[in-house]
Amino acid sequence: MSKLYSIDSLNEISGGDKEFMAVVAQTFLDEIPPDLASLEEAIENDNKELAYQFAHKMKPNIEMFGIDLLKQITGIESWTKTSKSTDSVLPHIELVSTTLHRVFDELKEDFDL
Template sequence: MSKHYSKQNLKEIAGGDEDFMAVVAQTFLDEIPPDLEALEEAIDNDNKELAYQFAHKMKPNFEMFGVDLIKDAKAIEDWTKTSKNKAAVSENIKKMVTTLKAVFRELKDDFSL
């Protein structure tokens, strides 16, 4: 089964140090779930400024972990600069939630966290 993140990306960043990789994975698990929840809430409340901040904050993590959500985060950032309603990004946030929940499970399994 293919992963929703790239352990290879993480390995390169950590220089192959498994302990450091586990620390980085734990940090991701500590920070991203509340950020995701806050992003969902900001979109629900049409708080575009806050939605932009959380989408923007998450992008480097997606890049570091090879999670294919940068386009979705960018779409949310772009939406915050328009007058479109939240339906315009409903598919993006749905994909982010679904994908990230899978990443959280995979990281916990892969690093016994």
């Protein structure tokens, strides 16, 4: 089964340093789960300003790990600038959440964290 993330850009940044890559993976695992929970809560509470902040904060890490969620994150950011209900953004956050939880498991397994 193929991975939901890619370490190509991380590998390039680290020069192939496995120890550095493990530290970055651990940092991702320390920071992104609480940010994801806060993003989900902000959407649930229709707090668009907070939802934008968390979506925007998560974007560079999602890009760095090559996780195919930029369309959904950008969709969440765009939703925060509209008067649309939370129902319109639920498909985006559901895919983001499901995908990231699988990535968390893959990173833990791949980096023995």
